[in-house]
Amino acid sequence: MGLRLLVGFVWLLSWLPFRVITALGWVVGSLIYALPTSRRRIGEVNLRLCLPDMGEAERARLLRRHFVAMVQMLLEYGYGWFASRERLKRLVRIEGLEHLRALDGRNVILMMPHFTGLDLAGLRVSLETPLVSIYSVQKDPWLDAFFRAKRLRFGTGIIFARQQGTRPTLRALKDGYRLYYLPDQDFGHRDSVFVPFFGVPAATIGGLSRMAAVTKAAVLPCYPRRESDGYTLVIEPALDNFPSDDIVADATRMNAVxxxxxxxxxxxxxxxxxxxxxxxxxxxxxxxx
Incomplete structure (x- = not known):
């Protein structure tokens, strides 16, 4: 019952204008940032490691802004779950779509790092090209089924659980789906190499270069940029000479991008x-x- 009430609350939020969500996010995010949570401590450690030349007060302001952006992202889930195609297109513009369209007929991997807005961006680009993506199964069966249904609600893509491995994803990629791939989190030592990220050795999976090599896919880096009236999904040109025959060099290049x-x-x-x-x-x- 609690989950259903939460979904109902998100549905109500989906009717609010983007600027109202922005303002709510500032209020709630600032309040959450003020709490001494474990997530705040993780953020402080990450920023200290990655931005050592930035002053402590400036890093604190940056982390507060990040909490705001994360809350804004959560409040925006209603747009992804309930907004019409037309409204979604107004909320998320695409810059660099020509780079994707130039690759019609070719296998493509859209490399999307973990930025706020990545879910809206993925749903938006699926209106331009069929997508395959990988997701983490939710422990609650009702919630898992709900998330799956909302991700697939436009009939513009397919998704596979991480536990299914890469074979179904590779098959879909070869069948003409474009892979929406998030490669930048720590999944442990297995299948990872340690390469710099903001100057710090980071366990980095080599899946991007392996899948690109197997499918001969072009890799287009992309990211969502939150603005005052919505998002702009930026699609960059395909990486030249990627992948190489050196998985460490490929992982280093990916992290640099x-x-x-x-x-x-x-x-x-x-x-x-x-x-x-x-x-x-x-x-x-x-x-x-």
Whole structure:
């Protein structure tokens, strides 16, 4: 019952104008930031590691803005779940769509890092090209079914659970679906290499270059940029000479691209994830126990 009430509340929020959601996000996000939570501590550690030249007060302001952006993202879920196609197109504009359209007939991977707005951006781009994506199964069966239904509500894509492995995704990619792929979180040591991210060695999965090699897919970096009246999904040109035959070099290049995107809008990148949880042998844990 509690989940259904929450969904009903999100449905009510979906009727509010974008600027109202923005204002609510500022109020609620600022209040949550003021609480001494574990997520705030994780964000503080990440920003200290990644932006050591930034003053402590400036990092605190940045983290507060990030909490605001995260709450705004959560309040915007109603747009993704309930808004019409037409409203979604007004809320999320696309810059660089020509880079995607130039690859008609080719396998394509849209490399989307973890920015606020990534879910809306994925739903929006699925209105331009059929997408396949990978998702994490929810523990609650009703919630899992609800999330699946909302992600697929326009009939413009398919999704596979992470537990199914990559084979179904690769098959869909070869069948003409474009892969919407999020490669920038710490999934542990397995299938990962340690390469720099903001100058800090980070466990980075090599899935992007492996899948691109197997399917001969072009890789288009992209990211959503939150603005005063909605989002702009930025699709960048395909990476040249990617993948190479060096998975470490590919992972290093991928992280450099993501870092460049993050530096354009630091408060919109996900700082509350333990990005540096896995450490090379002999290195201490940054986050404590």
């Amino acid at each position: 993501i870092e460049a995107q993050a530096r354009r809008q630091l408060h919109q990148y996900f700082w509350l994830h333990k990005r540096f949880k896995s450490r090379p042998p002999g290195e201490a844990d940054f986050y404590g126990r």
